[in-house]
Amino acid sequence: MKRGSISLLKVKQGYYRHQGHQGLMGLSYRGAWRMNVQHGLGRKEYRYSDVYDGLWKEGVHEGHGRYAWSNGNTYIGNWKDGKTWGRGVMKWVNGDLFDGFWLNGFRHGSGCCRFADGSYYFGTWTKDLKDGQGTYYPAGKVQAENLTDPHCWMKVGALVIPPVTSHLVTLPCTLTHSSDGGQYEVEDNASVVFEREYMQGVLIKERIRKGTGLSYKSKHLRKFCAKEMKKGSCVDIFEGHRSYYLMLNLQLGIRYTVGKITPVPMREVRASDFGERARIRMYFPRKGSQVTPPHYSVDFYWKDYCPMVFRNLREMFKLDAAEYMMSICGDDGLRELSSPGKSGSIFYISHDDRFFIKTLRRSELKILLKMLPRYYDHVKEHENTLITKFFGLHRITLTGGRKVRFVVMGNMFCTELCIHRRFDLKGSTHGRITNQDLIDESTTLKDLDLQYEFHMDKLVRESLFKQLNLDCTFLESQQIIDYSLLMGLHFRAPEQLKALLEPPDALHKHENLHQTDGAISQEFQIPPKGLLLVTHEPSSVITTPVPHSRGNTLRAFSVGEKEVDLLLPGTARLRVQLGVNMPAQARRKLLPQEETDSVEAELYEVYDVVLYLGTIDILQNYSMKKKIEHAYKSLQHGPTSISSVEPKLYSNRFIDFLEKVFPYAQQP
Missing domain, CATH: 3.30.810.10 (2-Layer Sandwich)
Incomplete structure (x- = not known):
């Protein structure tokens, strides 16, 4: 082998280190390979001290990963073709932070900016430029009800950030003009936020929302939001939270069964693959066993229903097994949402927003198992079906006999566009x-x-x-x-x-359209x-x-x-x-x-x-x-x-x- 060359073996796991010019500034990679190219989970240290730690695909960043620049900037989130793409968090060395969606290396979609001075902006971006409507909360004049509780913040690596969907409530203050020329000063006893509209990064409209106190509607909404927070609405599951161990059990079970069924050669499902008896059962003691790893949760029994059927369904829906496990079982954990309906079910959502996990009643589990053969045939025959996509059906039995049933579904609103x-x-x-x-x-x-x-x-x-x-x-x-x-x-x-x-x-012409008997006589x-x-x-x-x-x-x-x-x-x-x-x-x-609270027609x-x-x-x-x-x-x-x-x-x-x-x- 020539001096200065790098020996790379065609193995799944490997390590190399390349000494740079004159022995300075090294470059190293430790992780998975495929055909002499980084592929899978790995960590690479670049020249000038940049570090990427995460998933690779054919030599480029693809999937979830963390990139730390030598200047102190850090990005944690999804990548595609070596660029930031999907949900991610960027923290700049000056203290600014963006949590939202990215496209081709640019902020693109909905997101939240938390500035170093403590102010916030919630809105949408198009190719790194603010675009559309958003809300700006001045520094020191806003509190986030679920940001004040550190348990509700999302921990990603060394970063601790608030969730994008936080309910913000303004603190009492009054807005006045200063005497020295145009600056806004804030006094107590009223609320203030700035509703802004941008077009391709240019601020074209700003409206100041102020008053002499919170209205009945605002107070009611504030009370309602606080109530929802107590129920666990859109909060991250943290250690000590009532659902923390349940989340760990769910992740352990899915990681085990998906890893067990994936190597099995693909085949068409049989009648024996359906029903309650088609299952994988496993006991997960805290200390571990010959087939299960030790863990930090409580002892539990795991049951995975119809594993071959759901494996084939995931293949139909073009889900890669590794990405599926990484999304649900990754270090970021899950978020818990309050149920939007009357069922009382608990909803979890993966941190990349791709999957919903819902608790089921025993009757619902039986209905799903009964209809699963026909559901499977329907999905196979009609690839355009709009019916809910199911990816897994599981049950956890805790000490004392309590049984919790889960179904994993797709999130149809996982999109780079903002859902208004x-x-x-x-x-x-x-x-x-x-x-x-x-x-x-x-x-x-x-x-x-x-x-x-x-x-x-x-x-x-x-x-x-x-x-x-x-x-x-x-x-x-x-x-x-x-x-x-x-x-x-x-x-x-x-x-x-x-x-x-x-x-x-x-x-003015639009606002004074001619009306007859209360009806508008012109087309808008x-x-x-x-x-x-x-x-x-x-x-x-x-x-x-x-x-x-x-x-x-x-x-x-x-x-x-x-x-x-x-x-x-x-x-x-x-x-x-x-x-x-x-x-x-x-x-x-x-x-x-029609009546409206807005002063604009x-x-x-x-x-x-x-x-x-x-x-x-x-x-x-x-x-x-x-x-x-x-x-x-x-x-x-x-x-x-x-x-x-x-x-x-x-x-x-x-x-x-x-x-x-x-x-x-x-x-x-």
Whole structure:
């Protein structure tokens, strides 16, 4: 071997060190290899003292990792093709910190900036520039209710950071102008925050929200947020927390069973792979055993249901086993969310936002096991299905006999675009409205809260309802009711801000539209086009696909019935799939004499939106209990307005309601 060369062996694990010029500034790598290239988990020390510790793929950073620059800057999060990509945290040496989404090395999507002076900015970025609406909290004049408790902060390596979804409440203060020229001074006894709008990094609008104290709504919301915090709403699971050991047990069990089943050669599932008897059982003593490692949790029994079936399902959904384990079982742990429904279930979410883990009742577990053979066939036959994606079904038995059952599902809102509104739609009306005092940007709204109808491309809409009918037919055959369409909306506000830059005379004209008998007699102006459908080009789609998404690229009537990508001008190009990156126009249903807290008139009733859709809550059958509930509530509220109706009526009502939400529109 020549002097100065490096000997690399084709082994899974290895180490090398290269002495640099004149013996100065060394370079070393310790970790996994594949075909003489770094591949897997490894640590590399670069010249000039930079260090990367994390996952590699064919010689570049890919997956979760930590990069520390010699100047003191640190990034911890996801990588792709050697660049920051996905959810991550950057901490600069000056004390600034960004926790949010990245794309191709730039901040891109929603996030939170915590500045060195103690101020915060919550908003969205486009290629490292602030873009769209956001909220700025001045230094020293804001407290985060779940940031004040250090147990609720996320610990990533040596960094300790607050979660992006923190509930912030302003402290009492009053805003006045100083006498020395334009600076703001803050006095006690009022609240102040700055609502800002940016276009490509340029501040085009700022509104100061101030008052003489918290309103009843603000106080009620503050009380509600505090109550939710006590329940564990969106907090990280920390040692001593009531769910800490449960989380450790779950991670240990998933790591063991996925690692055990992955090396087994792929094969088609058999009848014996289904049912309660198709399981892996294991005891995890704290001190470890011949087949289980020692751990810091409590002793527990683990049961993994139908491992071969869920292994094949993960393959269908294009999930890599290593990435799946890293996402759920990595050092970052899980976050716990309060249940948005009435079931009382506990929800966990992985720190990369890819997976939900939900606790199940015994009856729900039985329903899932019973329907699993038909579910498997349905998913295999219909790759565009909108039904919830299931990846694993587990049970933990703790000392004393307490049993906790879990199901692992995909998070359909794991996207680089900001989800501005969420709706849970069933098609029923009884109880399907949200208390207005409790609504914020993270609230999941219901049927009667929906004030929009969505107009889509003709072929895109046809594909949507074809699959909805297939899915409802399957659920009806399994006697399932109470399911709903979960819908996330991304508004393309940055593309519509031109209207806000109109001269005052034009704005005044919009505010004084002629009205007759309380109804607006003119059509509102349609804003500039913010979404474009273009012919699909796989090499041009620069954004990462939604995790575990599958299915073909949709075709659109407007481009000659060809497969299409969604072009967001100045931002990105996205592949359009069923339920993922679906473009539409949202037409707001304005009410006569509509009241608003804003002093600014709303200019438009048509908005460009990107939709994310999925059918959820499919584990409730039309049992005897539901039949009794139907009979009782029918006498009080009418048989068609309540949720508990027989499966055929439920599916027909569900489709009829969605046809009104997504009305058919003749293409130009």
